[in-house]
Amino acid sequence: MKHWLVKSEPGCWSWEDHVKAGIEPWDGVRNFQAAKFMKEMGQGDLAFFYHSQKEKAIVGILEVVRTAYPDPTDESARFVCVDFKACHPLKRPVTLKEIKDDPRLQELALIKQSRLSVMPIPAQAWELISAMGGV
Template identity: 55%
Template sequence: MRYWLIKTEPSTWSWQDQVLKKITHWDGVRNYQASSYMKEMKKGDLAFFYHSVHEKKIVGIVEIVREYYPDFTDETGKFCMVDVRAVEALPHPVSLALIKSDPRLSHLSLCRQSRLSVMPIDELSWKIILEMENKT
């Protein structure tokens, strides 16, 4: 199993929207690097669900339930999407500021490439972030 982080603007698609829908496609990704990461996602992988823009925090966890397939919102036919299922909310969301304050996480794309919407999270970093959630 691999771990990921997917970003969304809560005004466009929020954690509450995801929970209500349960399973939905993760479409609209138009960055080649983010799209490349989505190609690597496998059924059963987990991803942090991150609210971007004003909130800048991890608010939940989703599971990849369908691997990379054509994105029907892409008129060019170049990009694809995956399906995700809401797994659980984080009772204590983990802020970007808290993540950036921990030197063990400084290597994450979240800290280095703020505009990237899909990124891998290594297993140790996943565990560290979950520990942060339990302490906030």
């Protein structure tokens, strides 16, 4: 199983929105590197749900329930989406500041490629961030 992080602006699609929906496609991604990562996702993989913009924190965990398929919102037919199920919130959000302040997490794409909206999370970083969030 692989681990991921996906970002969304809470004003557009929040953790609470996803919880209400249950299972929902993660669509609208128009970055080729992010789309490549989405194509690598497998059923059962887990992803941190990150609120970008003002909050800048990991707030929940999603599970991939349908692997990459053509994104119906993409008229060019070049991009994909995956379906995520909301699993559970973190007991406490893990902020970007906390992640940046931890020397063990300095290699994360969240820090090095801050504009990337979908990224892999190494197993050790997943365990550390999960513990920070009370999971």
